[in-house]
Amino acid sequence: MVLHAFFPTYGGGHVKSVIPVIKRLNECGHNVEILGLTNSVVELSKAKLNYTNLSNYAYLFSKQEQDIIIELGQLALIGSAGMLVDTESVWYHGIGLYELCKSVGEKDAFTAYRNQGRKAFLPKGFALKVLRSIKPDFVFVTCGQRLELAFAYAANELAIPVFRLIDLVGYPAKVDYKATMLVGNEYTKKILLEALQLRNEIIVTGNPNFEHSSKVTTFSSDICVTYFSQPGLKDRNSVLAAFGLLLNKQAKLKFTYKPHPSENLDDIDEINSLIEINKDQDANELIAKSDLVITHFSSVGFQAINQNKKLLIINFESKIFPIDFVSMGCAKVASSVNELISLLVNFTDEKKVCFDAQISNYPRFQQPSSATEKVVDTIFESFKGI
The missing domain is CATH 3.40.50.2000 (Glycogen Phosphorylase B;)
Known part of the structure; x- marks a missing residue:
């Protein structure tokens, strides 16, 4: 069975955690669609992985909706010191604000954005549009913020399996959607079991980003x-x-x-x-x-x-x-x-x-060895017999 996977990716260590998984799925002949968010595109480009931008999904909106989204995104980014205001930033903020305006009205939406910044965004409607369009077999998320969270909620609504790789767990641990949880160690599993009360399956796989075979030899006294x-x-x-x-x-x-x-x-x-x-x-x-x-x-x-x-x-x-x-x-x-x-x-x-x-x-x-293999094997196991 050839699987169609969807990875919405945020930057930093989050995207680095999934790049080895994506590469392994590609090697096995599966179809992987990647949405590059924020600075994840830097690491995806380094890894020579193809990805889509938010603006690539413009076709899901009418021309009038596209104009509104772009206008809202530009308004949101006025005075954003130090932030690169490019097309994708405009679309990211525009989609978030567009859905927030539809939900609570324009005045309250901009108030929420001023007070919370991007944390106010949860564009589940957009996520539903994307998933209905591309029809993936599963969705894979990491940090569970904003648009990633929206995709997890949307996948649950559409009965699409969700895999969540947990790279950080603190108190209180909160995952309020159904997913197969992939964690780094038994400590993290224990916290999640206590917090989630067995709502989700939790498997210790390790995190591919935490694996490193050091070849560094130094004789420096520094x-x-x-x-x-x-x-x-x-x-x-x-x-x-x-x-x-x-x-x-x-x-x-x-x-x-x-x-x-x-x-x-x-x-x-x-x-x-x-x-x-x-x-x-x-x-x-x-x-x-x-x-x-x-x-x-x-x-x-x-x-x-x-x-x-x-x-x-x-x-x-x-x-x-x-x-x-x-x-x-x-x-x-x-x-x-x-x-x-x-x-x-x-x-x-x-x-x-x-x-x-x-x-x-x-x-x-510390985590077990061969994290990438364990993550991929967990995905394959869940589709066995289908």
């Missing part, structure tokens, strides 16, 4: 620290400033900064020239070369855990993160710039032993 920042948090400039101060005092420290693909780099304060800014290298490769990985709540934390790398969490604003590597016992936390500097000095002086207690907890959260 201590390599890599910082993975995230959009929407105010701590970044303070972290980079702290790195700059330490570089003047700690000759052995080497800092690499990996910005998130969605981040605006225009508002970075002056940065020490010795800090390497690495936008393009794969996260797993950077982690492999690192002695210490620093982030906030990114799935990068699980990538570090799976490579047995020491992990430090930045939380200067005392936020409740959706995944708490500190309470899991897998990371130390820096709650202030002074604490960050102190931890990094200790990390250097104590020859990295100060994180050993956290490393000892890693096996509980």
Whole structure:
């Protein structure tokens, strides 16, 4: 049986998690349709995978509806500092606002957008149009946000099977639609079982994006620290400033900064020239070369855990993160710039032993091998006998 799969994809680690799955399905002769959303198209292009844009589905709307969608999208993006206003951004915002206007009226729709941004969008009507048009055998989602969530709801309504790859699970875990849940480890499965009360089948497959066979061999005496920042948090400039101060005092420290693909780099304060800014290298490769990985709540934390790398969490604003590597016992936390500097000095002086207690907890959260094969086998198993 040749399967027709549909993957709506968001950027960052989300699309990287599904690219190996898509490639394997292609190799097996199945038809895969990919919708590239936000910056997922960058990774899809690197992987030489064909994808469709939102504007490719314009045929699902009348000419009048298309004009309204474009106008709403342009209105939504007025004054969007640092955001690339291209055709797909216009369509993304336009479709979201168009459906919101139909649901609550134009005034309330724009109020919701001003208050919540893109989080206000849930264009299930559009998702229904797409799925009725392309008629996939299954829908595969990851982060479950906005348009991805809309496709999951729409697939349920049309009785199309949904597979959901979970890359981050925090409290409370919420998946309020029917799907086969693919998770990274037994810890995640336990959380979901408690939260979902057996509503969905949950299978431990691992996450293809967290797999990495390191071929890095280094004989450097430097201590390599890599910082993975995230959009929407105010701590970044303070972290980079702290790195700059330490570089003047700690000759052995080497800092690499990996910005998130969605981040605006225009508002970075002056940065020490010795800090390497690495936008393009794969996260797993950077982690492999690192002695210490620093982030906030990114799935990068699980990538570090799976490579047995020491992990430090930045939380200067005392936020409740959706995944708490500190309470899991897998990371130390820096709650202030002074604490960050102190931890990094200790990390250097104590020859990295100060994180050993956290490393000892890693096996509980590490994933099985051959994640891509396990994900694909789970999909095939669900269609066996059909």
